[in-house]
Amino acid sequence: MHLQIVVALSAILLCDAKLPRFKPQAQPNELPANPLHSQGLGQLQAQSKTEKTSRIVDQYRVRHRREVFDSKSYESSLTWAHSERLDQNGEVILRWVNTDSSITFRLEAKTLGYVGLGFNSARNMRGADLVVAWVDDRNGNAQVLDCYGSEYEDRAIADDVKNYELISGYQNETHTTVEFRRQLDTCDKQDFVITDDTTQILWALGPPGSDGQLPKHVKSGARPLRLLQPVSKPESIPLNHWDVRLTNLTIPYVMATLFWCKIFKVPDLPKKHHIVGYEPLIDSRPIRNNVPVQEPNSMSPVHHMVLYECAEDDDKHLWNGWAEGEGYFGPNRPSAWATCATPIAAWAIGSQGEFLPENVGIPLGEKGGVSYYMLEVHYDNQELHNVLDSSGIRVHYTSSLRQHDGAVLGAGIGVSALHVIPPKQKAYKTVGICSTECTEATLPEDGVNIVSVLLHAHGTARKISLKHIRGTQELPRISEENYYDSHYQQSRIVPRGRKFLRGDTLITECTYDSTSKDKPILGGYSAKQEMCLSFILYYPRTALAGCYSMTPVKEFFETFGVKEFYGLNFMQVENIFLSSGSFENLPPLPLSDEGQKHIMNETGEEQGVQGDDQGVGLMKELVIWEPPEFRNKSFMAHLNEMPWAEPLLTEQIEKTLYKGMHMTFCKRRDDTWGVPMQIQSYPNYTELISNETAEKSCHYKSVRLPSVTKTSGATTRSFSWATLVALCIMLVVTR
Template sequence: MHLQTVLILSAIFLCNAKLPRLRQHVPELPQYLAQNSHSSIREELTKYLAQNSHSSIRDELPKNLAHNSQSSIQDELPQYLAQNSHNSIIERRNERTNRIVDQYRTRHRRESFNSRSYESGLVWAHTERLDDSGDVILRWVNTDSSITFRLEARTRGYVGLGFNSARNMRKADLVVAWVDDTHGNAQILDCHGLAFEDRAVADEVQNYELISGFQNDTHTTVEFRRQLDTCDKQDTVIGEDTLQVLWALGPEGSDGQLPRHVQSGSRPLRLLQPLAKPDSIPLKHWDVRISNFTIPHVMATLFWCKVFKAPELTRKHHIVGYEPLIDSRPIRSGIPVMEKNSLSPVHHMVLYECNEDHDKRQWNKWSESEGFLGPSRPGELATCATPIAAWAMGSKGEFLPENVGIPLGEKGGVSYYMLEVHYDNQELHQFLDNSGIRIHYTSSLRAHDAALLGAGVGVSALHMIPPKQRAYSTVGICSPECTNNTMPEEGINIVSVLLHAHGTARKISLKHIRGNEELPRISEENNYDARYQQSRIVPGGRRFFKGDTLITECTYDSSSRDKPILGGYSATQEMCLSFVLYYPRTELAGCYSMTPVVEFFETFGVKEFYGLNMMEVEKIFLSSGTLDSLPPQLEANIREHSVDGMQGDDQGVGLMKGLVIKDPPEFRNKTFMAHLNEMPWVEPLLTEQIEKTLSKGWHMTFCKRRDDSWGAPIQIQNYPNFTEITRNEASEKSCNYKSVRLPSMTTTGGTASRNTLAAAILAVCIPIIVLR
């Protein structure tokens, strides 16, 4: 408790932060100081007050307290804190921000422009709507070291833009801009969000440079730039990872006053995106879409598969890009309607190329049919195994680099494709859907034939994430035996990667192992957001040789979950996949791994089930969880426990809920799912050991060719032994430019020493308080 009091005092004097429970700790202060008269913390506090007699923070203390001796501080500091409530502390923080804003208004810096005489000449590489209605538009372009923005918003007050790893403004990097209503001059203010509340305050160092700004009767528009890495702890580093881009609109006339915003929101975006443009020549397109399919309100998860016949082409063409066609209309009183804010249940779509078959009549019949529910599709559709286009939520699609294209009509005849659509309808609404993918193709062939390769963790209920975990990792291996058997001698060139998981994933990386060494990551996302799954270009490409290993690793945050999460296709379950675009094209379509069945159940202390031996259980999982050929009583028992799991592709979820444990005796007569739910997941030693066993232990590897045959035998092998790469971010960082420091901050002495002392105290106290 005493350490908690010291932290509160330090935060007030050094950071002016909001601490709601400040007053309740005040009575304990005299007793603490009396008991710790020789403590280093007390000496540091006294020394700090003595050395900062002219600082802005010391000015906030009463003069009699600021100049008094150490013993007087012990007596008068509690009284001062009791008299100065939390509200007055916040008022002083606001006064500091207002002083900075006033300096912007009164001085004539070059960042202030008369908007009527300025016209932007910049060409914007990217444009995104930050809100659903298009009232806030963000445009940007970047160099290797800086980024320039144009923010257009429907407001005549201030407009705010922010960057954070979370979807709120706490500790966020913020910039607030406005146009003076009297003189029409634009102003900009570098801010940050407080740690304990949604409030913006000015940074000590101003790192945003205003280019221009103007407003009309409805909109405010500002252009500004900053360094990608300002070397300022109050600013976010803009890099390859996804950021939560925040926006806020102030009330009319709020020119720098920073009152509460009237509108706000956030959107995940990756700001450093290499451009991939369509050909300059006209492209043809082929719309592959579902037609008038009714999504029933009784199914939360639904997979629908539809076969399509490609355009009849006399020779090979190249697919050079694709984009989503989302058209889902809610059915109200039996009539499909257009609703502005209605969210589509389309979760992701994959277009697969089907292996050629001599029975054209059967494939034509399937292409003319409505389609099939995922678990009931014809077995022949298993040959539709090579992904051509993969789309997930938040993606705008993709145009391939100018040197590669995916073959279409390669044999001069008719080809068949299968569109697989995953609908996530957790709200159990009824929809009429006409969604799909628009394929762009050209007769002008590119230099290389490309293909997509699926890799990662095999979709199965054996892919388990425990609850109550902040960072739990799983891995899927593409083995060297698979790449040896399916790739050419010269290897392949990786162009781009789509990383895919569901809502609890926070990090995904695609690792590249050669021999016993890890090479730089092919692709990596440290702020994964399932709402934004855009393909990632691999800068310069990556040469991948036969015999190399791919490892897809996902890290999940399940701290808000009370029960384990099983792998599966539902949005409430989890995946860990990477779709790799590469050239030249090979026969390889998929390369995955999962925990072997026996090792999985032994990890949780289970040796035997009633009615099925482990070999039979393994057979069910290898057949995607189908329950065919089971004893009728056992099948009925499993289906009874898996009503929700059988709505879509089950992948063994129903089996996990229906298997009853026979051995060991202490778990006897429990279903395996009940056993999982009762495990003490809050014990870190338990979850750490499970994570190590399932991720870094034995893996069952799968290698599938485009014709659905095995590219290499199914094998059980240990996690590869290799030396992981290490990164020294401090040595890689270069901050050779100067930040813009406000005059108000440069005239106050001792800033560096204050920050050093603050950091030292907070670094020691915060972990202790969190643990208490």
């Protein structure tokens, strides 16, 4: 009898499933496909989304998805791998831990209203992935609401598909704390895919009592972070530290860009030690009324710092004297300091430093082969303030030696005014090469192992990648950043490392967005100029210190239509660039009134001295002789007047400078050549089509997370009935 009832019910269910459904299906809160719809239609759609969002929020407010949690008992079950302050005052703390497929967050905020968290490639809500959480004042129940940002205004819209799972939430007299998780890739087009790229983490705090009402926030902000990064700080070994820092260096207000160099003698260590990590020491005090003051919210002008090893020198007395001195303005440093060429620590804005993998250490101490180091600090003082600075780097080291001696290799484009980014370009690419000839001559037979990379450029860079070429084939990228933010330059661990063989080629590629610029950007140390560099940590240690390239001088100027300068041939101009851009002995220039006007225009726009400009000033002094149509113009004036709005022009220049001839440099630690300087063609190789190891396929819009909370009896019964019905249907079909 019971079997008959079950079979009958199954048949009814089977037939019912075949009937057409007239119930309207809920559609996603999608924006119109055509952005040119009328304003009236846009307002109606916005009103519709607002009403729909309100309905979804109301459902969340009355729904009891979770009971009250004992957050302390839950906290003991998770170790948060990362913790960051999202604001300067520490009122919003984000902690997180991830697996290969999901990520779990704990958000602690000083608010009794809602707290919002967002993920985007830009520092705003437009198109962002948002989650809004609150604790209901009436019953203490926590809620999370999946949202996304409107494409046209800073407004949150409730997502139809819920991809955030609440774990716990509570509030006390001052703070709201919620824990929730999501898949790294939810396969929902409204959600941000969390990768190892830099992500703009948005946050917002609602007014007290804003439990799901979503009124305008009272505080908000954004901070760039990489959410998927390993933890490498050693906790189980004895650590010492050595502070390598300047002492009360006065940065005058007239210096918009300055870099300062100082020699340091290594600590007196009885045996070889290993450097295992470093962190920045930022100590900048503005000078007000001739007195340095501590201002908590004042921005330090320290832009980036590099610590170099210096090759051994028999004249210890001379180097000891330099170590006791205050240092030198970069262009004026002694020529012997050129042997300080091997970087061991590279820090830039936003970085918290780096700890090396557990099997790698950089030798420290005279027993390790190095007695002196040079600290190079670059200052960006565009606001032209007087500042007293004592910044530097804290080096962490240990007597517990690691398995491998490591080193850092500098690669990319040589810093020079021959590195040009035209204005009004959305995605302009430049490239620097570490040549096959260099790695063939300097690397061991078995090659080296790359373990981490710091990618460095300035404010107009949007993407940086470190490419790996073997023979005529490009291998998967060693490291890349698709959402580069110059205010967050943290080194990147290379997952599982990368074997780099003798004869392989490295290519550092940078992509820039100069759409907001009216004039070309030149390479240089100033934040207004650009760079494209990679600092590569590897083992075993070799003699190779730097491996760069730049466009040869003749090819560079001919690309921009210039055939000859007054009084100088291209070889002489090249020699000037290769000698750090010194142009004290230029011949007098017989400028016409028009030519003099161009020079005045170029020099008059700069405020403050830009320090070592790597040839930028030379661009303003070089006067064109041939062809006649450009005669008596400075090269900088000629660059500024080129028709950059013509895509055919800029595309051809980009292609010529990228895929054309490159002058390559291969330097050893003692400042000698690994191979002679060469001019060679861009490598011929088959480019990598996709950098993904496997194409991901999303078959469902929402991927359900397995529950981390105790499953209720109702849910269990529902699952049991569904299983029973499915079995019965199969039985009917079989018969």
